[in-house]
Every structure is written in structure tokens, then in C-alpha cells.
Amino acid sequence: MGIKFDGWELWAMWDDARFGLEHRNDLLKFAVIGGPDWVDWGARIAGLLMDTEVETFGPEEQQAALEWVKS
Numbered sequence: 276m277g278i279k280f281d282g283w284e285l286w287a288m289w290d291d292a293r294f295g296l297e298h299r300n301d302l303l304k305f306a307v308i309g310g311p312d313w314v315d316w317g318a319r320i321a322g323l324l325m326d327t328e329v330e331t332f333g334p335e336e337q338q339a340a341l342e343w344v345k346s
Contacts (some may be wrong), residue, residue, distance in 0.1 A: 309334035
């Protein structure tokens, strides 16, 4: 389950940020799975701008991330 990709382009990051801000009051939780340290840092910053819980998980923790989102 989930979508896998090999990279992240700047325009995609902007789209993700815009979506998050537009829906900042609609999401209860979001999980970020995998990625370099700057992705973890960026997700935590985004969480401060949103009324939602944010957690980051390593690539091997996909099941834990899904369980956390569903809890």
C-alpha cells in the first residue's frame, strides 16, 4: 500500500505545501514515511502551521505509520 518514488522535485514540494495549507483544518493526522532528514524537518515545520498531528517514520515503518494514522 502506498506510492513509491525515487525523488522529489521542487514543484512537487510546493504542491504538497499548498495542499497542506489549503486543508490545514481538514486533516487530523498525517504521516510522512521515509526521506532524508530535511523531509522530516520540513514535515515538522508544516505541522506547526496546521491544526493537525504530524509524525515521521522511517521507510521500514510503513505499517506503523498506517496504524498511527488510523488510531
